[in-house]
Amino acid sequence: MDRNEHEHVIEVTDLRRVYGGGFEAVRGIGFSVARGEVFALLGTNGAGKTSTVELLEGLARPASGSVRVLGHDPFAERDAVRPRTGVMLQEGGFPSELTVAETARMWAGCVSGARPEGEVLERVGLGSKSRVRVKQLSGGERRRLDLALALLGDPEVLFLDEPTTGLDAEGRRDTWALVRELRDAGTTVLLTTHYLEEAEDLADRLAILHEGLIAASGTPAEVTAAQPSRISFELPENYFLGDLPPLDELGVTGHEIEGRVVRLRTHELQRAATELLTWARGAGVELRRLDVRSASLEEAFLGIAREASAHKTKEYAA
Template sequence: MDSDRYVIDVAGLRRSYAGGFEAVRDISFSVARGELFALLGTNGAGKTSTVELLEGLARPSGGTVRVLGHDPYDERDQVRPRTGVMLQEGGFPSELTVAETVRMWAGCTSGAQPAGEALEAVGLAGRAGVRVKQLSGGEKRRLDLALALLGRPEVLFLDEPTTGLDAEGRRETWELVRALRDGGTTVLLTTHYLEEAEDLADRLAILHEGRIAAEGRVKDVVAAQPSQISFELPEGFFLGDLPPLERLGVQGHETTGRTVRLRTVELQRAATGLLVWAEQAGVELRGLDVRSASLEEAFLHIAREATETAKATEGAAVR
């Protein structure tokens, strides 16, 4: 691995638990220096199991992990001082104040920045004297992030960083994460908020049942999914009265009553052809909705497709 270019490199990674359950099944990916990489998946897809291996919290059952050119489990002393970790739950001492918590954590962190700077960065400077037990759920997540940033990490692991935050807090956290990436920090993010991944990530991988179902730049993963055009058929017209759907670049369609939904990867071509037809026919397409594919639609489609493939494979094995 070229550690100057790729600061995270995963090859053939596996993780099994007692009883033989395999949570991570032979996955491989790399994250470039200064890149924000999102790891997505439904509950139980293997996200947290994967991130824990990257953080060096457990030894892989198979395959290799390298972070900054080192094994994060066997060479933890080479990796830990250069990484920041924000877990799903921090578990802070409830009676300490916010400032006391940061100072305590700073005492265990190499090259820690001043507590006030860390709290200012996450919008908690005004809550420094408040006991942790009095913080809201969103404020506790901000404290989690402040501690992850204390050592000015080269690599930052964010596991569901905006859970519990309101819309404003989520946007502020996004701005902070962008600034860190723009400053050269490599970020690996797990999130259930697909809008968050779409907005922040340079590249992503979608996990499904422990395997990577899709990987690539966000725009490429989304572009691989069909866009949609929906409208109501004008009175007196039927589906067959439309121009040939293949000529419009339509890959599939469905109808519900008078409503027609067209799926296409050539949205401009299909929409233009449809509107020209309507103009020439002198009709109005009521309820017209032209919508590009989104990461959410891509995610749902990929997960559904992966499930169907797995079922077909299992069925073939049984026969």
Template sequence: MNTEEHVIEVSDLRRVYGGGFEAVSGITFHVKRGEIFALLGTNGAGKTSTVEVLEGLARPASGTVRVLGHDPHRERSAVRPRSGVMLQEGGFPSELTVAETARMWAGCVSGARPAGEVLALVGLTGRTGVRVKQLSGGERRRLDLALALLGTPEVLFLDEPTTGLDAEGRRDTWNLVRALRDGGTTVLLTTHYLEEAENLADRLAILHEGRIAATGTPAEVTAAQPSRIAFELPEGYFPGDLPPLDALGVCGHETEGRTVRLRTRELQRTATGILVWADRAGVALRGLDVRSASLEEAFLGIAREASNSPAPRTEQPV
């Protein structure tokens, strides 16, 4: 394998449940070696249905899926020893201690590294003698991650990895995932924390009603949404006193009292025009707030657009 090989390849994947409900409607995407790829979407968008196929837990209704060059369901024995899976809920015996759980799981993993090593990676060294039922929710997620790493996986599936973690624990997990990526591990991540995807993902796809609505780097996805500028008009000035907004690249605006909010796809041009106007008028713009769209805004905007106009069923760069 070379560093550019597609470790995960999905082509026209469909997943259909009893009664004919189509949870995944012909999606296509790929993930390269040493890449963190995030699958995002609202509840029911098809994330879990897609990941279950990638993990080999279910067959597709149609289409093809390859993980490390193999069909993960039919050739499970070729894929499983080289992959790690962190489910939303591990479901480990509550009476076992952390150390006992890790040792038990290590017995089910080919080429498992020492349990103490992976527990140290996730910050559980001081909790090895604690029973699973006594762990906090965040500590259980750390244990889930540790067990997914026992086999030094080439490809790692992380399903909501930081649920229940505090801010410090979340940052520590992010750093660990980045270190794994830098070491060559391919990571497929699902998360409801859009900040997490924005910070971690090299590329991402947003699913909506079983289809891919947008894909690309976080910067590419957010760049497709308007940036925002907000400020208060000085006393004695009105929106009509501003320069022509369409000439500044403004694509939408609203006012609330003396506050003006502008939307633009040309942030530098719009911001420059407003600031030059204020400078020439000799006024200060209080509450000035200039910002690019966040991934959350892009996510919500894409979901709204997709609801009004169904997206194509293949990978579509934004």
């Protein structure tokens, strides 16, 4: 099959997964991932991320809906899909007495068209550890080994489940650089992570799952744009909230005040900050502890969690 035959190498339609007892972990979601794209699947614990990824990897059959990876059903047509994908699990569980090189060699024997083990180990920064036993590796080094084994078959589609857990800051940045390199070479990457900075930095597009449904999706910029930016400062001495310019004229959509500290929310950050600073200059006062920041993916993520929690509270109250 030609590698360019399917523009979308992952296609999910109305996907559901139900466990024993009738618990519906995935409740009818849909998304697609284009070739050469990094797609991040995010969500709180129990949101359905792992349940979804296992269906994409062909480890289970959906209760209903469909999954297509490289044009095939990954469960029913596993032989057509598995040789063209790489999977990095949260924990590899490799024999502790084997060396790094022996582990890679053993895994290469299970992979079609495996690349040279030494080359892949060098690529993930483990070239100097080839003779070290797995049990002697640090947690971060074991994650690098997990990634190396996922790359042995030069996969067209790479599933990365929490790839930088246990890595230090340098290791995390090195892994990010490698993911970008793979994407630029045409590899499609589906990523799950608890590090929102990682998703914001790497993902071309993302979806945030909550209770088995997609609560938000799009590019990181599109998802964060739905959340307001923030301005916080301490009220000048002898001034009160009512002494500020009318908040609606600042483009402020909401506010809180805690003691002397005011927090404003706005979708027009430049306008609000400019008007506020112009007022302060005219009044001859200093806005101490001034903090002006755009919306982030973390705020969008927490906003979704808060909205869902508030909705649930209302349901209980009703």
